Structure formats: structure tokens, C-alpha cells
Amino acid sequence: MRRIRYREALREALREEMQRDPRVFVIGEDVGRYGGAYAVTQGLLQEFGPKRIIDAPMSEAIIVGAALGAAVVGGRPVAEIMYIDFATLAMDQIVNQAAKLHGMFGGQLKAPLVIRTQQGTGRGAGPQHSQSLEAWFAHVPGLKVVMPATPYDAKGLLKSAIRDDNPVMFIEHKGLYALEGEVPEDEYTVPIGVADVKRPGNNVTLIAYSNMVHTALAAAQELSQIGISAEVVDVRTLAPLDMDTLIASVTKTRRAVVIHEASVFGGFGAEIAASLQERLFDILAAPVRRLGGLHVPLPAHSQLEKQVVPGVTQVVQVVKEMIGAEVAVRSTSA
């Protein structure tokens, strides 16, 4: 199958949806003439013109607000917030307005709005350009939160997000834009709210999303060398969360490690770990483990940055500990 990059997959999704539905438009900073800070919207201004690819002034709150208002009266906007760190400037519009609009107004209004943004480390972009804030948004009723890990999912999920009648936080990862992967030429979508088993396995489930799916896959590969069969489940959508798929996997493997780049403390991994132990207490052979970033402002220094977020070695190490510990417990209790 054809291989394209994550950023190209996203661009295709935008282009196809804009062709399919004249109500779809893009608004954000530097999305037109510049083609997007991470080049996702490159060429779209030329193709669709300035009424559908709108370069906005530097005003994050009104970018989201204007997209929301347009959505309320019939548009299907895709607002871009260049870095998720700048979503801090639009939290009222996202959380108090967009997320609540449908429920708060008794179902009278709806907000079919996508907020595309990107987050994470990998470019030494420093404390104010590298945060991972997905946990905030997943905690807000009325928001959907999508975090694709592959070009295939990126394209299919973005198309679904644009067609969704609810506000969707669509969180990309700055380290993934150049990643290549198989993407069919034919039209397809990936449903929101469905996790995906990216690699089957039996001894442990590695639960991850966004860039950490690749860390998990690499760890699974390494673990297979030492006879440990790890299943990798890509959460893909944090809200609504597909607990069924996670439960099915962990019911089988009886062990789970949740991995994300965001700070472990108060991170979304806690939700998954807490749920799993609530639901599978009698099945789990070991506690659900969490791996995530250190609870520090992210250093701009690329080398330090790497040390702050989880890597393959740590995943492998934790799995070994889990399986080793369990063997140890089993042998002492025997």
C-alpha cells in the first residue's frame, strides 16, 4: 500500500473533507500563507482560497470563539491552535463555551467544531512549547479527545472528527509529522471512540496513545526477544474512552502498563489504571503500572528533554519487573 507521512495524511483528510462539504473551513494562525507551523495545511490556501483557509490574527481565544460561533450557525470549522500550550489562552471558549453548549442549552444548539493542535516533546522547544495537556480536556464533559499515532489513524480520525456534531480536541504530536505509514488511496474513516490493538500479545498489555504507541511497539519488539509477548493497544480516543477493548486485552494478559508522555502525576494514565483495577481486580496478576513524564517544567535542552519522557528501555524494564516480581511472588507463596 501507498506510504505517506502523518502530516500529509492530515492534509489529505482536510482536503477531502473540504471538497466533500463546502461548510468545512480552516481558521488559525499561519495556516494559509505559511502553510501551518508544521506544514500540515501547506498548499490548501492555493487550492481553496482565503475564505476557506483563513489566516487569523494572533488571538487564540477569538480563533476558537469565532470557529465555535460559525459552527453554531451552520459552518464546520477546523480551528488550529499552533501549540497546545497556547490553548491556555482559549480555555474559556473551549471548556465553558464549546464543550457545554449542547448540554447547557438543553440540546438546542450544537457545536460541530474541530480544534486541531499539536503537543509534546521532541524538538527541544522548551517549557512553553512542549507540554502534553490531554488530561485536562478528557476531564471536560462534552469534549471528545482524539490522539492519533499513525498516518492511517490521523487521516481517518480527522475525517470523523470533522463529521462529528460535537467539539473535538484533535491532538497531534510534533514528533510524528514526518512519520511514514500505509494509507489507502480510497476513502475511509476511523471511528471516534474505538481503541485499536496495534500488536497482539499474551503476557502483558502496553496501553499507549500518540507517539508513545511507537515506544510501546518498539518495547514489545524488544520484549519478544526475551520471550515476553506484549500486546500493544492504542487508545486513539481518550474521550469517549473505549474501556471495552482495554478490558478485553487485559483480561487476556492479566498485566497492564499505561504509557504516555504527559507528566504521570495526575495524567490520563491514572484514569485508565484506576478503571482497570476497579474492573479487573480479581484478574490482574500485578498492579497496573504507569509510565509518563517526570513532573517538571520541560527543559528546552533536547538531551534533557529525552530524559524527562519515557523511553523504550523504561518500558522494557517495567515489564520485566512486573513479570519477574510476579514469578517471585508465585515462588515464595508456593
Next chain:
Amino acid sequence: MRRIRYREALREALREEMQRDPRVFVIGEDVGRYGGAYAVTQGLLQEFGPKRIIDAPMSEAIIVGAALGAAVVGGRPVAEIMYIDFATLAMDQIVNQAAKLHGMFGGQLKAPLVIRTQQGTGRGAGPQHSQSLEAWFAHVPGLKVVMPATPYDAKGLLKSAIRDDNPVMFIEHKGLYALEGEVPEDEYTVPIGVADVKRPGNNVTLIAYSNMVHTALAAAQELSQIGISAEVVDVRTLAPLDMDTLIASVTKTRRAVVIHEASVFGGFGAEIAASLQERLFDILAAPVRRLGGLHVPLPAHSQLEKQVVPGVTQVVQVVKEMIGAEVAVRSTSA
């Protein structure tokens, strides 16, 4: 001992710290002439004058920003955000600026800043005036997050927060302002980062904070009627979190229920539950349970609002299930 209300305890803390340290000042909307939307700062304008109790224009971002800047150059500001829902307008200043300032600038600057705010249900204030957002702030490195449940703690913790050299989110609860409790006349402080056993017990630990401490205490009382001895631990400080106290309690009781008003999904209870099962997997007699708000925009209707957040009945019910289930498991496996 003398009994005073939560709001009076807070006012005393402000007054005493302002008397003790001329660098302390208050800035916010309607904190002076109006005395605060919840009357916490009543009378302080008359006592300290308009240079220390500052009525700001309606500009939440610059209220926090100005407090932060003053803190950086020598002030000890207490900024008031009237409802935590409006902190959405100041998230950049809180998260990207205040929280990161010390670490990001290599330790050169510090931000001894308190952000007082209040949250929660209880007044039918509706979807944009009743949220519980503590989980967002606890997830941010560099912020301390304090949530007092009683007049005693409110006073002692606010004094500590004002003396702390770091930004502290001091989150009060709108339903607690009229609550009376014992508060000594003599000077005291309550340390940040230390949980408190509010009621000792043996069979289950009810872990709560803010208003839910009282729900937990009432539930413990009710449980005692049917022979179940519940320990109530008040977390008091979410960040830094005193896991030691929680672990000591649950090690003893072997069962834990975490209770907060915020939406369960992605709430801070997940952090506590995930940590407990990671640390006490072999000790727990039952999964750690979580009780929290339903994942919906909060209805303004007071009656509906009550149904959205956890109540005593639910806590009792969950504990009975836990203990019952375990008895059931024990008897079938016997």
C-alpha cells in the same frame, strides 16, 4: 474552643498575614468595596486601604499576571479569581507563567503567589459557575494545590500558602463558607503537603477533600451504625500529595474509596486510586473505588445538581458493596 465560620477563618488568615507582612496584598474583582462575592474579604478594605485590597477591572488574565509580576519583584500577592470557572481566562498566566517561572528560569526567579478561588456545586449556579477543576492544576508541575475542608484547615493552610515561595492554587468550596468549626485564637499554621486523618477507623479508608470530607464523615457515622469502622482521610493538599498518610491508612484498612465532587472521569481520584493499587496491590482486599460527579455539564437546577455529585447514601452503598463482595468472595472460596 472558639467556633467560627470557614469564610471568617479565611478572613482571619488574610488579616493576620497582612498585619505580619507588609508585602502581602489582595487583588481581584470586587474584593474591596463589595467584600468579595462570597464575603471573604469583607471589611479588609476599610482596615488596610485600597493599596492592599485592590479592586481590579474585570480582566482575569492580567489579575493573575499582575499578581505574578508583583510576586517576582518582592510582593506577596493573594489574587482572587471569583469562580474557578473563570480561571479558564487566566490559564496561560497560571500554567505557562507562574508555575514554570522558577524552574524555567533556572531558579533565578520565584513566584510567591497565592491564587484564591472557589468551586463546586451547592448553589445551583449552573454549568459555568459550579465546575470542580482541581485535577487540571494538580497535573501542572510547579503548582501547589490546596483544598481545605474545615475552618481550621482553611485558616492554617492559607497562612502557609501566603508564606510559601511558590504559586499556590488555593481552592475553596462555595458550599463551605458558612460552615462552622473550631479555630484557636492563637497563631498556628497547617503545613502544605500533609494529609489529615479526620476520623480513625479500621475497615475501610474514605479518602476525600474539600466538601466531600463532610460527606465522608457523615457516611462513616452511618457506617458505624452497622458495625463498619471507616477511617476518613482528608487529602487537604493535592500537590504535593501526601501519599505516605494515604498508604499508612490503607495498609491498615485494606480498602479505599476516593471521593470528590469533580467528574470521576479523569478526575484527581484516578491519581490516588492508581497510586494506591500500584503501591498496595498485595495488601488491598478490594479494588480502590472512586466516587465523583457524573460526566455532564452541571445543571443549574439545584435538585438536579444534587443528583450529579456524590452523596452520603452512595458512599455508604459503595462501602457495603465492597465489604459485602469481599465477604461473598471469601465465603465462596472457603
Next chain:
Amino acid sequence: MEDRDTLVNLYYTMVLIRRTEEKILELLLQGKLASSMCHVSIGQEAVATGVCSAMQPQDYLTSTHRGHGHIIARGGDLRRIIAELLGRETGYCKGRGGSMHLVDVQLGHLGSNGIVGGHIGIATGAALWSSLQNDGRVTVAFFGEGAMTEGIFHEAANMAALWRLPIVFVCENNQYAMSLPWTHATAEHSFARKGEAYGMPGIEVDGQDVLAVRQVALQAIERARRGEGPTLIGAQTYRFLGHSRGDPSPYRDKEEEARQRARDPIRLYQEHLFREGIMTQADVDALEAKVAEVIADAVRFAEESPPATLDSVLEDVFA
């Protein structure tokens, strides 16, 4: 000159707002409101009335925490308004929004809001869509002067003027934001200057004079519809009562209050109508009777309606 119907309707609308809010205060004191949040606009009726009278049916508006007047002036259903306040399933938000979250999408009323300034974003976006679609609609954003110092106002005003969006920013300057006097909110009080910063005209008008408000609004709305961009209207008015229940406004000068209350927009307009021979005392009495009936009917409807339910809350989280 305006025709008689228009002139009488303006009076009717102002009286309807006033009497409805008086009834709401009564219901509040009786403990019948489902939510604690309630802000009345008594004294400010001429602004909502004058502006809404200048709008076309296809136009949009967004409103504030003090929004009863806007939805009534827009022709909102009084039954659904009262039902909302009493927390009934038949209310505009099925009882879960309350006084601060009224909305009627059929009337192009895109919602009132509890976040001061929060809805200005939605208004700007509605106008953006109208501009992109060239659909001939105009959006009116009502807000209090308190919202003028919020960042969102700045971002919205700048974007609207930059793109010449068909929107009218209507600031109801009732001189206070809770306890903060407008004199303590900003150093520059000229709406002309505030508008010019964005390249948009700023026009001040006596907000107690419904005909003056209507004229200014007609011009601004037509300007917007012609594609010439937004206008900032500063309507000078006064909040006759406290910010909300339990606020006796000790921070206000009693003389100032008396002076301002003397300029009751309903009385001023009534005097005008009498002077011009457009209405008589008998007409007014008949109109008051009709208003009383409409309100009584709405209250009856609301009280007989089923209460809001949690089930419907759970259903409406996602569209």
C-alpha cells in the same frame, strides 16, 4: 417617522420586560426559582428594546447573565422563559440553564452566558459565517461595560473590524460591574476612542431613550448589512437594583441612584407617547392588563410543567 404600531410595540416590550422581571423577583423571594443565579435588568429596558426592534427576523444575537430583556425583546416565548427559571423540562434549556442561559435558536438568539464576555466569541463567529456565506444576516452582541476590559472583547473587536464582519457590539453601560464603577474600570470612557482603536466607529447613545437607541441601532445594523463592518454602541443606562439578590449596592451613591432612577426609561417614553398623542392613559392601562395576563399565563404554564430530569441531562452531553 415611525408608525404607531412600532411605537406602541416598543412601549409594550419595555413594560413586558419590566413586569416579567418584577414577577421573577417575586418568584425568587417565594423560593420558586430552581437556581440561585438571577440578575434583572430593571432600568435598562430601553436598550434591549430599542436594539432588538432594529433587527430583522433572520438576524442573530447573543446575550449576557443579565439577559431576560434581550430574549423578551427578541420575541422569546415567555412560557419557556419562566419554565426555565422554575426548572421545568419545558424551559428553553429543559430547566438546566436557568436565568443565565436563555436561548432560542428559532429566533436567532444564540444564547446568554454566565461568563462575562464569553459569548462575544460566538457572536463574532456567527458574523464570520454570515460574511463567508454572504447571507445578509447581522449579529448583535449585547454585553455590559464590564466585558469591555476582558481580553475576549479586544480579540473579537479587532477581528470583526479587520474582516468587516456584519456585527454590532452593543455595550449596555449600566455604570457598574458588580461593585466596580465604570470610572474605576478604565481610564478612557469614550466609546468613540475605544472603537477607533480597532478602526470601528464607536457611538454613544442615551440608553434611557428607546427611540434614540433604536435609531443608532438601525444605522449600525444597516451599516453592517451593507458590508461596511462593525459598530460599537455604548448605551448609557443604569442598573436600578443591586447586581443580584442580596446586593443592596452599598458601594453606590444614594444621590446618584435617585438621579438615575428619575430617568426611568419606561416613564420617559410614556411621557413622550402621551405628549405626542400616540397613547393615552387608557391605552396604557389596557396594555398593562394584557401584559399581566401574558405573564400570568406563562407562570401558570411553567408551574404546571413537569420538572427537569436527570435523564435528559445525561442524554444531552453529546449531540
Next chain:
Amino acid sequence: MEDRDTLVNLYYTMVLIRRTEEKILELLLQGKLASSMCHVSIGQEAVATGVCSAMQPQDYLTSTHRGHGHIIARGGDLRRIIAELLGRETGYCKGRGGSMHLVDVQLGHLGSNGIVGGHIGIATGAALWSSLQNDGRVTVAFFGEGAMTEGIFHEAANMAALWRLPIVFVCENNQYAMSLPWTHATAEHSFARKGEAYGMPGIEVDGQDVLAVRQVALQAIERARRGEGPTLIGAQTYRFLGHSRGDPSPYRDKEEEARQRARDPIRLYQEHLFREGIMTQADVDALEAKVAEVIADAVRFAEESPPATLDSVLEDVFA
């Protein structure tokens, strides 16, 4: 008239900024920078230089993502600047801030910032504290014209003017915010009008003329120090290079670029100094040699410094 030392120092500072940034670009191309973020201010040196020359030692400033010039003009330690960019423990932020987060609290430099407009809050707060303490200090907030459309600018400008805070808002209008031309950012380009909206004077100045910038800054700073409140300075300048590495600025007109580059502030000032007989070519050569030496020393220092460590990151989360 300014004395010779002052005039030569202005030239020295501008050259030091220019040559340092040229060196930084070289280090960047060599892959030696620890972080990917780096924005140079080549072409804009007269603004930082003129404004900082007008400040007193006790004054404060805050700066932007394009902030090398501000810290150098304020007398920052070049060794610690380069060490920061190379990710060394001896850098201003112990290597963890990089180009966007320079700071020198000893010099009253309260930090540069990655959030456009974010630091304007800190500047306003520093000025608020000075006003409360009556300590005679003035704060300068530098920002690009892109920040002018962010809500925080509005809130800060309004508060500062309202309370007559001792602050000077210095907008370095280099005509672009990434790819967005100032003409597409707002409909009103007059800084006078933008300032007036808050009741504050707005003054435009040729940002390529260091002496003009200095004069305007001296007046604004003295005004602030006298307690007369803030000033908005709009310094018209130009970003000679792309927004950051890898931005060839295809969105800019090449003729415009040529025209603007012809007004190189260093060359303009050099011509002035030659014309007035204040410096000769020989003086310039000697000065360039000295600058080269200072930079070489800083690079050497940085390269010999130990790398930043995770331990120190962990230590500094809380004060």
C-alpha cells in the same frame, strides 16, 4: 546633545547584538544549539539599544521570544547567554530555557517568554509593585506587534493606564507575526489611536533610528517615573531574516525586503556618526575587533562549560 561615550556605546551595543546573532546562526547551522527554538532580531537592533539606553539601573524589563537584543542591550553577560543556548549549566537558565527564556534578575531583566504577550502580565505586575512601593522604578515591556491582538495586551494596557503604572509598552513592529503582515492583523494601524483607547499616549517612532528611539524612550520613561502613567511606543522596524530558521519568508514581497534592508539601522547610524565626526572608520574597525573578541570569549566559555543536568531540573521545580 548626547556625549560621545553614550553615542559610541549605542553603536557598540548594536554591533554587539548583530555580531552575536550572526554567531548564534552559525552555531545553529553547526548543530550546536541545545534547543530547536531560535529567533534572531537582525535588523531590529536600534529598538532594543535605544530603549535600554534610556533605562536606569534600577528599572525592570521583560522580553520576548526574539529577545537576544534586549538582554544584550541591558548589559547581559554574553557568556551566560551563549552558555544557555548551548545548553550548559552555566547558562542563564542552567541550559533549560534556551534562546526564548533568557533572564537576568540582577539587571532587572525579568525574563523573555515563549508565549507571545505572556510576559506583559509580569511586566505590569512589576510596575504595580513599584507603584505600590513608590520605589521609583520603571518597567519596560518589549513585545512584537503580534502581541497587540492578544487579549493580555488589552487587559494589561487598560490596567496600567487606569492605575497610572510606571510602565512603558514598547511594540517592536517588524511588520510581520510569522507570516501575518501587520496590515492583516488589525484594521487600525495608528499607535496613537491604539493607546488612546486606554487613555494612554501612543507614539510612533522610526525604529531604525537609534537616536530617535532613545529620545522617545527617555520621554516615556521619565513620564512613567513622574507617576504620569504608561506610554505605548510603536517602533517601526523590520525583521531582516525569516521568522526562525527554515523560514525563507516566501510570504514577503522581495522588493519590500530590499527596500527595508536598505535601511539597516547600524549602517544608518554609522553614517550619522561619520557625518558628525564622532567616529571614524578606524574607530569602527577597532570596535568590531573588540566585539569579535568578546563573542569569541563567550563561545569559548560556553563550550568549556559543563552540560546542563537533569538533577538540577529536578531540584528547581519548587523554590
